[in-house]
Amino acid sequence: MSIDLSEFHDIFFEECTEGLSVMEEGLLTLDKGADVEEINAIFRAAHSIKGGSASFGFTAISGFTHVMETLLDEMRDGRREVTREIVDLLLESVDVLRDMVTAAREEDESENQRTAEVQAKLERVLAGQAEAEPEAEAPAAAGAGSDSAASPAEAAPETEEPVQDADGTPAAAAGWKISFAPHESLLRSGNDPARIFRELERLGRLEVASDSADLPLFNAITPENSYLRWDLTLYGDIAEADIRELFSWVEDECDLTLTPFSAVEAVPAESEPAAPAAAPAEAAAAPAPQAVPESVAPDAAPAEVAEVAAKPSPAAAETEPKAAPKPAAKKQASNKESGSIRVGIDKVDALINMVGELVITQSMLSQISSNLEEGTTKNFDKLLDGITQLERNTRELQESVLQIRMLPISFSFSRFPRLVRDLSKSMGKQIELKMTGEHTEVDKTVLEKIGDPLVHLVRNSLDHGIETPDVRREKGKPETGVLELCAYHEGGDIIIQVKDDGAGLSRERILGKAVEKGLVSENEDLSDERVYNLIFMPGFSTADKISDVSGRGVGMDVVRRNVRDLGGNVTINNNAGGAGSTVTIRLPLTLAILDGQLVRIGQETFIVSLVSIVESLQMKREMINSITGQSELYRVRDEYIPIIRVNRLFGTREGTEDLLDGLLVVVESDGQRVGLFVDDLLGQQQVVIKSLETNFKQIQGISGATILGDGTVALIMDVPGLIQKHFESCKRADSGRAAAA
């Protein structure tokens, strides 16, 4: 393969991934009824993957997609009914294809057994023998005498029969495998294989795979010689004589083998030599062709089989080391993947527009400044206007740049229809998935990290939440359970909810388990909410039986940890009315930028997240109250809120002590309101969050730092942390006083 093409591989893989998602989505909608448009869309996706893979030389992918395409084509023309089995099979094929694409991306050349199996299945369906398959498979495997004997072994005995039949009644053949190996001199006689293929195509659908193994080094090539060999698959009910006729001109200058097939034929190179060979050789060959398909030349049948049979062990050994370096390669590939981002052209256009604006503003400013005259204020107003415009441009530019990192949450949601479909099928439940707010945009980093927790939650809901249809019927609920995924913005956060209408959380069961595990003591009095949130504790699972879906108790605490790592929180609660439960994840929109209110305490500037601020006010003497002479409360309308003296809490001697001299910034966190006592409010600005942990460590009450316009560092207050710290210090003060008394 030429180096030039490999440049485009990444794009091809991206397109494959997109195409596969389109196919998967489309197939899932087919469940609800066949729609020609949808089938067309799937067909198109399959077709472009086939085309792309063929032009980039990924013959395995193109061959496989071709078979899928044939089936889709029949569905499209209405020649084949869309059944659940077919959709299942196609979905399985999409999985296989995805694996193949991944393998190609990682340059992993080892053969995948599943590929051949699924391809065989597809071909069986195409040949209309889907029902006969299970019976045929069993004796074949037994005959081969080995569990690992996969599709080639299975395929071989099956093909044998039709081959014999075909001798008498060639009309029964569904197509032909043609092995065409021209001699070197073929081209010299003015024959062009391409022309023959074109003619063949008129007889029926033709699949061409070329074998360039005999191609010599470049300096040894004689341009007039033919070095290539071809494996052709011709589909359709065609007489052998018709095909032979086309090759009649070149008959003496090539090795031509025609093999009819009707039922199943896996990879041609494998099954063809196997068919005429004796049974023992077949069994021995079975594990081998998987690993060394290239070595099986299509034309020299018996000799090759013997050769393959002779070295099954090196072949088997060869697969071992291939498997070993795979994880490393995978890691590398995934690293590479995270390095790029696909951005909609509209976002890029917006960005370019804005940069254009910026350039205009800049030239305007320089023009104004060159017209400024010393000592006068002549063009002063214009200059100020220009600066205002610059400010606006800069801000818009910043927003647009951030937009590039924002992707719709549907990237994460899109995997769920399939997941829910497969899981509900395997668990014997009927579940309808509803998704809302898929277009809610969220930072790419957040998006990437939220995927796994969401999968955990959805699986949990399916496994523990929604009941089986008969249980639901007993309870008087509709048999089909509803799982709802929704995403929406609230303030500066994105909220993602996983709702189900299942059994909900059982307080007794959770509490029982928690006591059993020693997480809480038996006679502790806990609120419902606290009990429910116990399921986020490590090692907690109330599932009665451990399934492959859930029950190992690793899910929920991982969910909580991941969400917390992203600076969010997760809560779970029963739905009102006792139907099911809702898990709510609250995440910041972006991890990098914060809309901040700058406040001053003493000489220092701090930043409070604007979203958490309810209001800021100047205190009046008569509204200040105290409890036990220690805790101070301020009455805001009808509410008493605790006053947090940030300077005392932070242990600085700086800052105003008299409450009337400063300002009270009322903030809210988790439904709790407190007032932060500060000296003064400064400005508002967007700040870039810098982690303190990178070079130092986390500090309670501080969520990070930022660099202000003048280059100095300011700390960002962590409101929930501050509140917690405040109450802790109050408690300590209380116990300190109690001890003193």
Add this chain to the structure above:
Amino acid sequence: MSAQSAQLAENTLQGEDGTDQYLTFILDGEDYGVDILRVQEIKGWEGATPMPNMPEFILGIINLRGTVVPVIDLRKFFKMKSASFDQTTVVIVVKIQDEEHAERTMGMVVDAVSEVHNIDKSDLRAAPDFGGAIDMNAIEGLATINDQMIIMLDIDHLMNSGVLQMLDDSQPTT
């Protein structure tokens, strides 16, 4: 001494004839040294943003070209008598590694930097237990240059087990 010259010294003289290069600095008349490969740069003292509830030796954080870097006052950390900062007062920015090989950048304020010396590791003498404010493990050894004793610091140990660990211990009570 600028960052560039430190860089230059690093490039030209690194690891020559089995010796290591140490940057020496002064704290209240005493000479201390750190492995020069750990020194990222040296910059003048321009003030720092204090952090809440920190021991006195943590001066705060500074902006190092967009990175937030904590700065400690080495005199205070060693419980030496503190001095007012003047023109020679500098921040030595060092890269340290913890047990998990995570790299951190931290700054330490010293009275002044003096010189770069080539010192053979085998020439280092073990420090006797003198019961001072420094954890013995934070001292790599003692070297003698021109009849002057130089205290070689193990910067990783000093920062990890010393500074950060001390903060962890003190955090719950503050």
